Amino acid sequence: xxxxxxxxxxxxxxxxxxxxxxxxxxxxxxxxxxxxxxxxxxxxxxxxxxxxxxxxxxxxxxxxxxxxxxxxxxxxxxxxxxxxxxxxxxxxxxxxxxxxxxxxxxxxxxxxxxxxxxxxxxxxxxxxxxxxxxxxxxxxxxxxxxxxxxxxxxxxxxxxxxxxxxxxxxxxxxxxxxxxxxxxxxxxxxxxxxxxxxxxxxxxxxxxxxxxxxxxxxxxxxxxxxxxxxxxxxxxxxxxxxxxxxxxxxxxxxxxxxxxxxxxxxxxxxxxxxxxxxxxxxxxxxxxxxxxxx
Amino acid sequence: xxxxxxxxxxxxxxxxxxxxxxxxxxxxxxxxxxxxxxxxxxxxxxxxxxxxxxxxxxxxxxxxxxxxxxxxxxxxxxxxxxxxxxxxxxxxxxxxxxxxxxxxxxxxxxxxxxxxxxxxxxxxxxxxxxxxxxxxxxxxxxxxxxxxxxxxxxxxxxxxxxxxxxxxxxxxxxxxxxxxxxxxxxxxxxxxxxxxxxxxxxxxxxxxxxxxxxxxxxxxxxxxxxxxxxxxxxxxxxxxxxxxxxxxxxxxxxxxxxxxxxxxxxxxxxxxxxxxxxxxxxxxxxxxxxxxxxxxx
Numbered sequence: 001x002x003x004x005x006x007x008x009x010x011x012x013x014x015x016x017x018x019x020x021x022x023x024x025x026x027x028x029x030x031x032x033x034x035x036x037x038x039x040x041x042x043x044x045x046x047x048x049x050x051x052x053x054x055x056x057x058x059x060x061x062x063x064x065x066x067x068x069x070x071x072x073x074x075x076x077x078x079x080x081x082x083x084x085x086x087x088x089x090x091x092x093x094x095x096x097x098x099x100x101x102x103x104x105x106x107x108x109x110x111x112x113x114x115x116x117x118x119x120x121x122x123x124x125x126x127x128x129x130x131x132x133x134x135x136x137x138x139x140x141x142x143x144x145x146x147x148x149x150x151x152x153x154x155x156x157x158x159x160x161x162x163x164x165x166x167x168x169x170x171x172x173x174x175x176x177x178x179x180x181x182x183x184x185x186x187x188x189x190x191x192x193x194x195x196x197x198x199x200x201x202x203x204x205x206x207x208x209x210x211x212x213x214x215x216x217x218x219x220x221x222x223x224x225x226x227x228x229x230x231x232x233x234x235x236x237x238x239x240x241x242x243x244x245x246x247x248x249x250x251x252x253x254x255x256x257x258x259x260x261x262x263x264x265x266x267x268x269x270x271x272x273x274x275x276x277x278x279x280x281x282x283x284x285x286x287x288x289x290x291x292x293x294x
Numbered sequence: 295x296x297x298x299x300x301x302x303x304x305x306x307x308x309x310x311x312x313x314x315x316x317x318x319x320x321x322x323x324x325x326x327x328x329x330x331x332x333x334x335x336x337x338x339x340x341x342x343x344x345x346x347x348x349x350x351x352x353x354x355x356x357x358x359x360x361x362x363x364x365x366x367x368x369x370x371x372x373x374x375x376x377x378x379x380x381x382x383x384x385x386x387x388x389x390x391x392x393x394x395x396x397x398x399x400x401x402x403x404x405x406x407x408x409x410x411x412x413x414x415x416x417x418x419x420x421x422x423x424x425x426x427x428x429x430x431x432x433x434x435x436x437x438x439x440x441x442x443x444x445x446x447x448x449x450x451x452x453x454x455x456x457x458x459x460x461x462x463x464x465x466x467x468x469x470x471x472x473x474x475x476x477x478x479x480x481x482x483x484x485x486x487x488x489x490x491x492x493x494x495x496x497x498x499x500x501x502x503x504x505x506x507x508x509x510x511x512x513x514x515x516x517x518x519x520x521x522x523x524x525x526x527x528x529x530x531x532x533x534x535x536x537x538x539x540x541x542x543x544x545x546x547x548x549x550x551x552x553x554x555x556x557x558x559x560x561x562x563x564x565x566x567x568x569x570x571x572x573x574x575x576x577x578x579x580x581x582x583x584x585x586x587x588x589x590x591x
Contacts, residue, residue: 008502012397016411019394022470023418026429029439033432043432044439068538099308106318114523115327116574118551119567126333126560130411157535161323161501166315220420226534236406244371244424259425266421276415292464 027263034256042253053257064241066258074265075241076153076161077222081156084165084218087209089167092173093199107168113167117227120163125231128156151234160232162223168217178209209280216273220266313565327571335566345558351565373573376422376547378576379461383468387525388518391476395517396510398477399484404429411480419474427467427538434458434466459541464569467539476521483512483517487549488539523581 031042038049057066094101112120128151136144184206188198204211225254226240233241241263246255334351337344344495366374392416402408405420418426433439441529454460487510496503511518532550547570554563 006502012393012401015390015393017471018399019390020414023415026433026470027418027421029432030425036472041437043437044442052390054413070486074410087314087318090311094308094311097308099312101309102312103321107317109315110325112319112323112576114574115503115528116527116548116567117324118531118533119330119571120323120326122551122560122563122567123328123330124322125555126329126564129325129560130329156322157349159318162318163323166318172314199305210554216420224420224422224424226424227532231554240422240424242540243422244534247424247428248542255428259428261420263421263425265527267417271418273553 008052030256031260031263033253034260036256040253042251043258053253054261057254057257066239067237069242070239070261072236073223074133076157076238077152077219079158080161080165080222081215081218083162084169085215086133087162087166088169088173088214089211091170093179093203094260095170095174096177100283109167109170110164117164120232121160121228121231124156124160124228125151128232149234151232153233153236153238156234157229157238160228161225163223164228165221168221169214172214172217173211176207180207191222209277209284212280216270221268222256223262223266223269287294299531323437329448330564330567332573333561334568336561337566338559338561354562355565355569360579368545369569372545373547374549375545376530379465379546380526382465383529384522384525386465386469387473388522391480391491391521392514392518394473394477395480395484395514398481399487400510415477417453419494423471424534424538426471427535430463430470430539431540434463459539459543461540461544463537464544467535468529471535473524475524475528476518479524480514480517483514487513489534510528519581523558523578526577526581527574530577531570532552 023251032046033042034053035051036053037050038052040047088103091105095106119123125219128149132147133147134146138144139147151213157225180203185198188202193201198279224240226244227240235243239248243255243258244257258265333343335349337345337348337350356369357367366480398408398415400412402411431438435441436453436455436458438458440457444450445453462582491509491513492505495509500508532546533546533552535566535571536544536546536549547566549565551566551570554566
């Protein structure tokens with residue numbers, strides 16, 4: 001029915017083009033401005049081109065401990081990524097069978113996406129405060145005496161991030177298994193494979209590219225998360241939290257340099273993940289033509 | 295979620311595989327929500343929360359809401375303003391998201407091109423929201439690019455002030471950040487529409503507009519509903535976008551909670567969180583009547 005391109009095509013193509021410009025335009029502007037000369041300000045024009053603001057940023061010139069926050073966020077992001085992949089994969093396999101409470105778990109996962117982040121963050125903060133009080137009052141002396149707080153980046157903070165990344169991980173797993181042909185597993189079983197062998201040699205190789213996608217969600221969502229972190233991180237801040245704090249105080253292009261650096265990490269991770277997915281797909285096409293083609 | 299009965303009896307039982315995720319959600323989502331509800335009924339003083347039952351936090355939050363009518367109390371004003379933002383952002387993201395998804399689903403012909411263009415829309419979603427917000431500063435500020443152009447072209451004599459740190463910039467940032475939440479589910483719904491239905495409509499003499507209103511929109515409804523739920527709940531609970539783009543001048547339902555938290559007043563913060571949650575759930579309940587979300591995944 002689409003002989004030749006209609007007028008609607010050109011109108012919608014223009015809308016799409018404008019939308020992409022709207023998405024990327026402002027970001028490109030701050031990348032350009034982060035290379036502002038030493039005398040330049042927060043807006044155009046560029047007073048020369050330099051790495052001045054990057055140098056200042058990484059020397060810790062005047063603003064908070066960026067290197068520390070950078071390392072903390074990276075460590076947290078990697079742990080969140082690992083746990084998101086393993087836990088989502090495991091739960092994704094579970095949802096293909098029948099188990100008690102499957103509906104409740106699904107409902108809770110969706111609720112975790114929809115309940116405002118500030119509410120979840122407040123709840124986690126309260127939980128750990130009450131736990132602290134309880135431990136100080138009733139805990140054994142070897143805990144109670146030295147305890148300042150149980151809150152921290154890898155306790156309450158990690159939990160807060162997982163309530164955000166796991167629902168996305170689960171949704172991706174559902175999408176994967178909705179398209180998965182169970183006859184591959186039946187064939188493996190008929191040939192005498194144990195459930196563990198079926199998983200290891202049949203299911204995992206087929207779904208691997210998509211599992212990389214789950215990891216991508218796990219890392220990037222954690223790397224940029226603020227709302228849930230806001231009350232749950234304990235004494236240290238993550239990188240995006242520092243960045244948000246800077247928006248109200250900093251009046252020099254440092255903040256653009258920081259923005260560019262953070263986005264560079266995001267882009268590196270995205271490129272790495274997409275590259276890995278592409279590579280795995282091509283390998284499947286070459287080697288496993290009888291297994292990998294769903 | 296395809297269930298496969300003959301696999302049930304093999305390998306690790308399902309409940310065991312689901313247990314780690316269930317544990318995480320119990321410890322860091324379900325229990326915390328319980329604590330929010332519990333603490334919202336606690337008393338407090340300047341230093342700490344006091345575990346005695348009281349409705350003080352609620353009565354204080356709603357103070358003047360009945361007595362000062364017909365004037366609106368602070369709480370109602372904040373909610374009216376937040377819901378106004380929800381409506382504006384929802385409409386803008388819906389129109390833009392629908393157009394973008396429609397273009398991708400029906401006008402881009404090769405699957406590879408579809409996936410590449412969809413990825414182009416997705417990549418910003420994997421980058422920082424704060425950076426995407428502050429990237430408007432050099433464009434919309436008093437000395438920003440837009441004002442430079444407007445003044446340079448003599449459209450205005452003095453720089454336009456309402457472009458940044460205003461309701462306008464807050465709404466703009468929301469549309470910028472969250473239109474993707476509309477594009478993805480609507481695109482997903484559209485890709486499932488059987489193309490033969492559209493051919494049938496075409497053969498039966500439907501105009502482009504009739505095809506849109508009688509075939510495409512009804513069949514895209516699940517995606518529209520899911521996208522709407524995402525966008526509306528994000529705007530309802532947001533405090534960061536209002537903070538960064540509103541110059542800390544604009545009240546919102548989520549910011550009320552944050553303000554109380556910054557003052558370390560946990561019971562009133564919890565009460566406001568419960569009110570926010572109830573308001574959000576009411577909106578979702580209305581949207582959920584339109585479509586059973588679970589069926590559409």
